[in-house]
Every structure is written in C-alpha cells, then in structure tokens.
Amino acid sequence: MPQVGQGILKGMGVTLQHLFGQKITRQYPEYKRELPERSRGMLTVDMDRCIACLQCMRICPDHCISIESTKRDADGSGKPKPFAVGFVIDDSRCMYCSLCVEVCPVNCIYHTEEFEAQAYNRLELARQFGELPVDPTVDPKPAVKKKKKPTGKKAPKTVEKPRTGDEAA
Amino acid sequence: MQTVLNLLEVEPIRLLISFGAVLFLVLNLAAVLTMAERKVSGYIQLRYGPNRVGPRGLLQPAADVFKLFTKENVSPGRSDLWVFLGAPIAMFIPAALVWLVVPFAPEAVVADLNVAILFFVAITSIGALGVVMAGYGSRSAFSLLGALRGAAQMISYEVPLILSLLGVVMLTGSLSLVDVVQAQGDTIWTWYFLPQLPMFITFYIAGLAEVKRVPFDLPEGESEIVGGYMIEYSGMTWALIQAAEFASMAVISAVTVTLFVGGWQPPLPFLDLGPFNWVWFGLKTALIMFTFQWIRWSVPRLRMDQLMDLGWKILVPVTLIWLFVTAGAMLVF
Numbered sequence: 001m002p003q004v005g006q007g008i009l010k011g012m013g014v015t016l017q018h019l020f021g022q023k024i025t026r027q028y029p030e031y032k033r034e035l036p037e038r039s040r041g042m043l044t045v046d047m048d049r050c051i052a053c054l055q056c057m058r059i060c061p062d063h064c065i066s067i068e069s070t071k072r073d074a075d076g077s078g079k080p081k082p083f084a085v086g087f088v089i090d091d092s093r094c095m096y097c098s099l100c101v102e103v104c105p106v107n108c109i110y111h112t113e114e115f116e117a118q119a120y121n122r123l124e125l126a127r128q129f130g131e132l133p134v135d136p137t138v139d140p141k142p143a144v145k146k147k148k149k150p151t152g153k154k155a156p157k158t159v160e161k162p163r164t165g166d167e168a169a
Numbered sequence: 170m171q172t173v174l175n176l177l178e179v180e181p182i183r184l185l186i187s188f189g190a191v192l193f194l195v196l197n198l199a200a201v202l203t204m205a206e207r208k209v210s211g212y213i214q215l216r217y218g219p220n221r222v223g224p225r226g227l228l229q230p231a232a233d234v235f236k237l238f239t240k241e242n243v244s245p246g247r248s249d250l251w252v253f254l255g256a257p258i259a260m261f262i263p264a265a266l267v268w269l270v271v272p273f274a275p276e277a278v279v280a281d282l283n284v285a286i287l288f289f290v291a292i293t294s295i296g297a298l299g300v301v302m303a304g305y306g307s308r309s310a311f312s313l314l315g316a317l318r319g320a321a322q323m324i325s326y327e328v329p330l331i332l333s334l335l336g337v338v339m340l341t342g343s344l345s346l347v348d349v350v351q352a353q354g355d356t357i358w359t360w361y362f363l364p365q366l367p368m369f370i371t372f373y374i375a376g377l378a379e380v381k382r383v384p385f386d387l388p389e390g391e392s393e394i395v396g397g398y399m400i401e402y403s404g405m406t407w408a409l410i411q412a413a414e415f416a417s418m419a420v421i422s423a424v425t426v427t428l429f430v431g432g433w434q435p436p437l438p439f440l441d442l443g444p445f446n447w448v449w450f451g452l453k454t455a456l457i458m459f460t461f462q463w464i465r466w467s468v469p470r471l472r473m474d475q476l477m478d479l480g481w482k483i484l485v486p487v488t489l490i491w492l493f494v495t496a497g498a499m500l501v502f
Contacts, residue, residue, distance in 0.1 A: 012463065015463060016463070023217055
C-alpha cells in the first residue's frame with residue numbers, strides 16, 4: 001500500500017526538474033554550431049586547377065556535374081591541353097557522396113562548409129563555374145568504354161517441334 | 170459617469186454585460202491555455218516551445234487563430250451536417266455557462282445562485298452530449314468509438330465528482346458557491362482541502378477525467394482511434410472544440426479552487442488585498458491548471474478497464490466512506 005502512487009510522484013519529479021532545467025534546443029538560424037571536420041557541404045571547384053579530365057563527371061552517381069571541355073593552350077606552353085570552358089554543379093541532384101572529391105587527381109573539387117542550399121526555382125540550384133554556362137538539365141553522357149562482345153558464345157538454337165500430321169487431323 | 174454606473178446596476182443590462190465579459194474571458198483563456206500548454210510541454214521536454222511569433226512566442230495564439238480562420242471547414246460527405254456542426258457549439262456553451270456562477274471576488278459573480286453547485290453539476294454533464302453529437306454526426310468509425318468512450322467516461326466520473334462535492338455541501342450547509350468560499354475563512358488551514366483531503370483528491374481526479382485530459386484521454390487515443398470524436402473537424406469547428414476543452418479545463422480548475430482551496434480568500438489574513446482579492450483566485454486557478462498540464466506530460470494513459478476500475482471501485486467507495494466520516498465528525502463535534 002505505501003508504494004501506491006510512488007511511480008507517479010517520481011515521474012512528476014523528473015518532469016518538474018526538466019521544466020526548470022537547461023534547454024538543449026539550438027536556436028538554429030541565430031546560432032550555428034561549428035561543423036565537424038571533413039563535413040560535407042556544397043561542392044565548389046577551383047577552375048584554375050581543373051584539368052578537364054572528366055573523372056568527376058563520370059563517377060557522379062546522380063549526374064549532377066556537367067563539363068564542357070575543349071582543347072586550349074591555357075598555360076602558354078604551346079601545347080593545347082583539355083580545358084573546361086563550362087562547369088556546372090547541380091545541387092538539386094547532389095547527394096554529397098564525396099566520390100568526385102575522392103576521384104579528382106588535382107584536388108580541385110572539394111566540399112565547402114555551406115549546407116543551406118535553397119532556392120525558389122530548381123534551376124537556381126545549378127551553380128556555374130566556367131566561362132560558358134552549361135545546361136544542367138541535359139544529362140551528361142560520359143564516354144563509356146565499349147566492352148568487347150564476348151566471342152565464342154553461340155546464340156541458343158531455337159528448336160522447333162516437328163509437326164506431325166496426326167495433330168492436324 | 171455616475172449614470173453609466175447606475176445603468177450597470179439595472180438587472181438585464183448587468184447580466185448581459187457581465188456575461189459578455191465572461192465570454193471574453195473564456196475565449197481569451199482558451200487562447201492563453203493553448204499557448205501555456207505548448208510552452209509547458211516544450212519546457213518539460215527540454216525544448217523552448219513556440220518562440221518565433223512575437224516576443225518569446227507570445228503572439229502564437231493569434232497566429233494559430235489566424236491560420237484556423239483561413240482554413241476551409243471540411244465536413245464528411247455523408248455526415249449528419251446539423252449534428253456535426255452543432256456539436257462544437259454544444260461542447261462550448263456548457264463550458265462557458267458554468268463561469269456564470271463562479272465567484273471571482275466577494276461581489277464579482279455574474280449570478281449568485283443559491284443552487285450554484287447543482288447548476289455546475291447539471292451544466293457540466295451536458296458536455297457529454299456534445300461529444301456524442303460529434304461522434305455520431307461525423308459518420309466515422311473512429312469518431313463513434315471515441316464518442317462512446319467519451320460518453321462512458323464522462324458519465325461514470327460524474328458520480329465520484331458529485332459525491333466528492335457533498336462533503337463540502339455538508340460542511341457549509343449551502344449550495345451557493347459564494348457561501349462555500351466565505352465559510353472557508355481567510356487562513357490556509359481552514360480551507361476545505363485539509364479536512365476533505367480524500368474528497369479533494371477525488372474531485373481533482375474526477376475533474377481530470379471529466380475534461381478528458383491526459384491520464385484519462387481515451388476518447389482521443391492517438392495510437393488506436395487517431396483523433397477520436399474530433400477526427401473529422403477542421404478549421405474553426407476544430408478550434409471551437411479545442412476552445413471548449415480548454416474552457417472546461419479552466420472551469421474545473423476554478424471550481425476546484427472555489428470549493429476546496431478557498432476561492433478568493435488569501436492564504437493568510439495579512440495578505441488580504443481587499444478589492445484585489447481576485448488575484449488570489451486567479452493565482453490558485455492558474456496553479457491548478459498548471460498541475461493539469463504537468464500531469465499531462467508525466468503520467469501515462471490508463472486502459473479503458475483500468476479507467477472504469479478506478480472510477481467505480483476506488484473513487485466512489487472512497488467518497489462514500491469519507492462522506493460517513495464527515496457526517497460522523499459533524500455529529501460528534
């Protein structure tokens with residue numbers, strides 16, 4: 001009998017402590033916490049370092065990077081090299097998987113600490129980095145190595161049943 | 170100025186104006202209580218609650234009302250429309266009417282009925298009608314189940330609610346709420362919650378069940394019957410149901426304070442504020458309302474059979490026993 005109501009009183013004590021306790025809500029737009037190291041924000045490109053190898057465009061699972069490349073003698077060595085005239089990252093598709101960052105041979109594409117990607121129009125989320133704008137709505141078609149068709153594999157024979165005259169009758 | 174004041178003494182005008190004031194109070198109280206509910210729930214869950222609209226979120230009720238006014242009133246296609254639309258009104262009017270007999274201060278009572286306690290009991294039991302109307306009119310299985318539960322719960326808990334009032338009536342010898350408050354005296358140890366402690370606790374629990382608040386919120390169990398009887402309501406009809414619930418919660422708190430915690434009486438004689446004694450009434454009522462909200466976020470719900478067990482097997486016997494104890498004590502002393 002003396003135990004009746006003890007649980008309720010205990011619980012109400014806990015809630016009363018919480019009522020006056022320190023609140024754990026972060027007031028987000030006014031107060032932003034520091035992001036952890038290696039956090040993945042929106043992508044950005046250092047166009048001076050880009051060698052237009054198109055690896056990021058090929059590896060992107062969401063097709064969010066489109067690159068328009070030509071050959072140009074940008075560094076004055078007298079030898080035309082691949083040069084990215086157009087470079088677009090469509091943040092409405094990016095899923096922040098960081099594959100392009102890992103694959104880039106010159107470390108020119110990397111994550112910033114920006115993560116508030118919002119716009120009134122989906123196309124506004126496509127950020128252009130090159131001299132020429134690239135249409136982000138067109139899927140880039142990375143050159144796919146054509147595999148050799150496996151030889152020696154025979155097409156399966158279609159075996160037809162010899163029709164007998166009995167059935168027709 | 171004097172003529173205006175004299176005009177206020179004329180009977181129908183006084184009643185109408187004070188009833189208007191009470192309606193104003195009830196509607197604003199509902200708005201304040203929604204705000205308090207969300208703030209208290211937030212603070213208990215280590216959040217801040219609404220704090221974007223106005224300073225510290227204090228204008229949130231205004232934003233809520235604005236949103237609800239602009240929403241469409243949807244009613245189910247095959248609903249019984251008159252019953253469906255009448256139900257929020259049938260819930261709100263009893264909650265507002267009880268305020269007529271609640272004394273705020275020695276002279277500040279709209280109608281000092283000599284049967285005020287009977288009036289309170291009669292009017293609060295009408296509230297079950299609105300619940301049944303809402304459940305029946307919506308033509309939805311969830312609504313009907315919620316309404317059946319609500320009706321069963323409210324009618325069952327009427328019994329301990331009324332029985333727990335009887336001790337106070339016996340001690341006072343009057344059914345008028347003003348007499349009850351005056352009989353309690355202006356010291357904290359002469360208030361009725363001490364000699365009538367089991368009755369006070371029973372009245373509090375039965376009142377919680379009567380206004381369908383959390384340990385007894387079976388009519389709107391979110392896990393099994395979603396919103397219960399208010400599932401089909403939207404826009405201002407829903408807001409009216411909410412206002413009715415908060416108003417009845419405030420009424421139960423106010424009546425608890427009036428009957429057991431001394432109404433407008435100050436806790437100690439030197440704290441008598443004279444004409445401002447309604448402050449004591451307001452403070453005590455606010456405290457009781459806060460405990461309602463506090464309990465809401467601390468206590469888990471009862472099952473339907475546990476609810477009925479508590480009502481019929483514990484509360485009713487306790488009140489009956491204490492009724493005899495009170496009668497015996499009055500006979501002896």
